[in-house]
Amino acid sequence: NAGVTQTPKFQVLKTGQSMTLQCAQDMNHEYMSWYRQDPGMGLRLIHYSVGAGITDQGEVPNGYNVSRSTTEDFPLRLLSAAPSQTSVYFCASSYLGVSPGNTIYFGEGSWLTVV
Amino acid sequence: DAKTTQPNSMESNEEEPVHLPCNHSTISGTDYIHWYRQLPSQGPEYVIHGLTSNVNNRMASLAIAEDRKSSTLILHRATLRDAAVYYCILRTASGNTPLVFGKGTRLSVIA
Numbered sequence: 732n733a734g735v736t737q738t739p740k741f742q743v744l745k746t747g748q749s750m751t752l753q754c755a756q757d758m759n760h761e762y763m764s765w766y767r768q769d770p771g772m773g774l775r776l777i778h779y780s781v782g783a784g785i786t787d788q789g790e791v792p793n794g795y796n797v798s799r800s801t802t803e804d805f806p807l808r809l810l811s812a813a814p815s816q817t818s819v820y821f822c823a824s825s826y827l828g829v830s831p832g833n834t835i836y837f838g839e840g841s842w843l844t845v846v
Numbered sequence: 847d848a849k850t851t852q853p854n855s856m857e858s859n860e861e862e863p864v865h866l867p868c869n870h871s872t873i874s875g876t877d878y879i880h881w882y883r884q885l886p887s888q889g890p891e892y893v894i895h896g897l898t899s900n901v902n903n904r905m906a907s908l909a910i911a912e913d914r915k916s917s918t919l920i921l922h923r924a925t926l927r928d929a930a931v932y933y934c935i936l937r938t939a940s941g942n943t944p945l946v947f948g949k950g951t952r953l954s955v956i957a
Contacts (some may be wrong), residue, residue: 761928762941773933774890781942789944821889827941835882836944837889 732759737822743807744812744845752807754822760836761827763805767791767818768840774821780805781827794827812845819843850868850934855952866919866951868934873914876939881908881919883930884950890933893919929955 738753754763762784764779766789778788794816796808805824809816822838851869858864858934870879882894894901894908896917901908907920921928933950 764945766947773931774947776946779944787944790946820942823889825941828860829878829939829941833878833937833941834880834892834895835890837891839886840889 735824735838737820737841739841740839742816742844742845745810746845747812748756748812750809750812752804752809752820752822752843754807754824754838755803756805756822756824756836757803758824758826758836759802760824762833763799763801763822763824764789765795765797765805765807766821766823767816768821777807777820782784809843814845817843817845828833833841847953850936852932852934852948852951854949855954856896857954857956858921860926860955860957864921864924864928864953866921866932866934866953867916868918869916870934870936872916873936874938878901879908879910879914879917880935881906882933882935882947883928884933885927885930887892890947893932895937895944901913921955924955926955926957931951 735756761782765773765777775791778797780786820841823835825833825835880895882890884890896908909918931950931952933947
């Protein structure tokens with residue numbers, strides 16, 4: 732059971748380039764989400780999904796796209812990278828509903844620098 | 847979304863108990879109170895959660911006010927490894943609403 736796996740762990744992009752941050756979970760979780768965390772700040776929700784084929788915007792969705800074609804995967808696409816998107820990105824997943832407690836599992840993070 | 851309010855920072859001496867408060871005055875009847883913590887350069891990790899009754903696990907205790915408008919995370923004996931940012935969030939029983947984290951409380955532990 733690998734939990735929540737994010738790739739890549741580190742990435743440097745040039746302004747204007749596009750890329751995809753990958754997130755996969757092997758716990759059959761319905762809920763998946765992406766957060767960004769700027770230095771010294773809290774987590775801000777980018778996009779989330781409550782199941783395959785269903786996605787919705789969070790607090791800071793501009794400049795990012797997501798899709799959820801399978802339960803396991805929830806990739807985050809940066810369309811045209813900007814220096815303001817330099818951040819650490821965390822993917823998270825959980826079950827829906829009360830049982831087994833819908834606690835949230837986080838990946839280890841992806842450090843992205845846009846130059 | 848129901849919101850939570852936490853102090854920006856707190857300090858504790860090692861091996862002393864720590865009480866981390868969280869206010870959630872707009873909590874609804876089906877919202878669970880969750881606590882997570884984030885160690886430096888790591889993703890957040892689950893600490894504890896509860897609905898109405900106080901809860902204990904190997905990491906901490908959660909004390910929930912009778913009116914549920916506030917809660918307190920209790921670390922019984924702080925260690926240096928407990929230095930982290932602690933987040934209090936509310937989650938609906940269905941779990942299908944966006945999870946919004948605040949800035950949390952940065953706990954410093956002094957040896």
